[in-house]
Amino acid sequence: MEQNQAIHPDMHVGEIAAALAGATAIFRKHKIDFCCGGNVPIGEALAKKNLDAGLVLGELQALAAKPPEAPSETIALIEHIIRRYHDVHRSELPELVKLAKRVEAVHRDHADVPAGLADILETALEDLGDHMQKEELILFPAMRGGMVGMVDGPISAMREDHDDHALTIRALQEITHGYQPPAGACRSWQALYRGVDKLVTDLTEHMHLENNVLFPRFESR
């Protein structure tokens, strides 16, 4: 679909997310899965969640005149993914691990303590680190070299990793009760959940740009 094109209920969620800059924020707001469950028509996704189709389609339509947030040219898009997502995950995740360890230790007797959050974040740091390194050392250089249709194997391996990341996101959402600290939570606890929410937002957008925008340009089918 093109920018400025009318949004129809039979367009797939992933297709809209890929083509319409900012659509992912609307999908997140309404808790519509655009990343790994985006292969359904938007009308169906809205009906399933009892959402007002007119309202949500209207919000999407209003976006359609805006310029995209990520560069459309492939080399610039890869650079954007590395600087805006890979580098940001690498700088923020270690801090979140430390913060989670502190909150879990200080509030170990609190009924709502997110016991196990630091472990999930530590595993995510390791898995995501390996994954991003594979993209940067193998896949992205091949893409910069214009190897269209010759990197199906690495791309499908990266898509499988993304499915694992989606499971991590679900675990993070669950253990933090949708990033909602309990009433009276200290500043550290609040900062921790804000940070995890941001990590999930970034990671979702990051995987979307790869799954729905970058990878299809190189897949042979």
Ligand SMILES: [Fe+2]
């Ligand atoms: Fe990536």
Ligand SMILES: [Fe+2]
């Ligand atoms: Fe990736």
